[in-house]
Amino acid sequence: MRTALLLLLGLVVVACSDAQPGSGRKVVGFAQIGAESAWRTANTRSIKEEAARRGWDLRFSDAQQKQENQILALRTFIAQGVDAIILPPIVETGFEPVLRDAKAAGIPVVLTDRSVEVTDPSLFTTFIGADFVEEGRRAAAWLAKTTGGKAMIAELEGSVGAAPAIDRKKGFASGVAGYPDMKVVWAQSADFTRAKGKEALEAFLKTPEGRGITAVYAHNDDMALGALQALAEVGRKPGVDVIVVSIDGVRAAFEAVAAGTLGCTVECNPIIGPLVFDVLEKIGRGETVERRIVTPGGVFDASNVREALPTRAY
Numbered sequence: 001m002r003t004a005l006l007l008l009l010g011l012v013v014v015a016c017s018d019a020q021p022g023s024g025r026k027v028v029g030f031a032q033i034g035a036e037s038a039w040r041t042a043n044t045r046s047i048k049e050e051a052a053r054r055g056w057d058l059r060f061s062d063a064q065q066k067q068e069n070q071i072l073a074l075r076t077f078i079a080q081g082v083d084a085i086i087l088p089p090i091v092e093t094g095f096e097p098v099l100r101d102a103k104a105a106g107i108p109v110v111l112t113d114r115s116v117e118v119t120d121p122s123l124f125t126t127f128i129g130a131d132f133v134e135e136g137r138r139a140a141a142w143l144a145k146t147t148g149g150k151a152m153i154a155e156l157e158g159s160v161g162a163a164p165a166i167d168r169k170k171g172f173a174s175g176v177a178g179y180p181d182m183k184v185v186w187a188q189s190a191d192f193t194r195a196k197g198k199e200a201l202e203a204f205l206k207t208p209e210g211r212g213i214t215a216v217y218a219h220n221d222d223m224a225l226g227a228l229q230a231l232a233e234v235g236r237k238p239g240v241d242v243i244v245v246s247i248d249g250v251r252a253a254f255e256a257v258a259a260g261t262l263g264c265t266v267e268c269n270p271i272i273g274p275l276v277f278d279v280l281e282k283i284g285r286g287e288t289v290e291r292r293i294v295t296p297g298g299v300f301d302a303s304n305v306r307e308a309l310p311t312r313a314y
């Protein structure tokens with residue numbers, strides 16, 4: 001069964017590419033997590049466009065939010081002898097064996113967006129992505145300022161075990177720790193998707209405790225947009241009865257901020273293709289690259305979103 005899946009995935013991966021390793025063009029395997037959010041599709045587009053622009057042969061695999069699919073894709077890329085691998089790991093743990101195989105095959109792995117927990121840091125060359133803990137802290141700071149340090153909060157968490165879910169929760173918790181009247185009264189994973197965000201919050205809003213919340217903190221914009229729908233459906237006015245804060249900064253979230261329903265979105269920039277390929281090309285030339293490259297982001301609310309909306313790229 002496993003071999004059949006591996007072969008199938010291999011076929012899918014090969015079908016996306018036209019150059020063979022050793023044929024002159026550089027080949028990179030991109031084991032993407034899925035298409036769970038607007039952020040993710042913008043991230044995929046950015047990396048694919050940059051590969052095409054620079055003449056790299058990109059082999060793409062969509063793991064559909066499953067770690068086993070991502071690991072199979074990595075094994076396929078290793079078997080094909082690609083020149084490098086781009087990996088946004090879906091969760092933090094469980095990648096060590098396959099990363100060891102990549103290292104043994106001499107294939108550099110560039111982690112993008114999310115990081116992994118490994119005992120041997122030499123298993124990846126660098127990690128390019130945002131500071132998720134800081135994003136959570138910024139969301140908390142904005143909410144504290146906006147509510148005067150008083151809020152009963154429902155938290156929509158990202159995928160269980162994923163670095164952004166773990167770190168954004170940690171950052172937010174540390175940000176509200178100094179405010180005794182800010183309490184997270186409920187938290188549930190909604191897998192970074194709009195549909196699950198809506199479904200989870202809607203069920204909670206119908207409980208006695210849910211009727212008492214005054215704020216929602218969502219680990220990404222898609223879940224926040226689902227939360228806005230859930231609030232509207234139970235007759236609570238987002239932006240008036242309940243303040244919603246989230247992370248990503250996608251266009252639909254900007255529009256919701258401009259409309260007054262979403263309070264704030266903390267930016268996490270998915271447009272990292274140019275940076276990733278700068279790094280891949282440096283690695284190809286044998287140059288040293290930094291172990292950690294932090295991508296910057298802003299904070300958008302009613303005070304600055306209208307100005308930023310017309311040029312929003314994702």
Ligand code: AHR
Pocket residue numbers: 036037038039040113114164192219220221222247248268
């Ligand atoms: O890892 C980044 C997160 O993953 C983004 O916040 C979210 O939208 C995506 O699915």
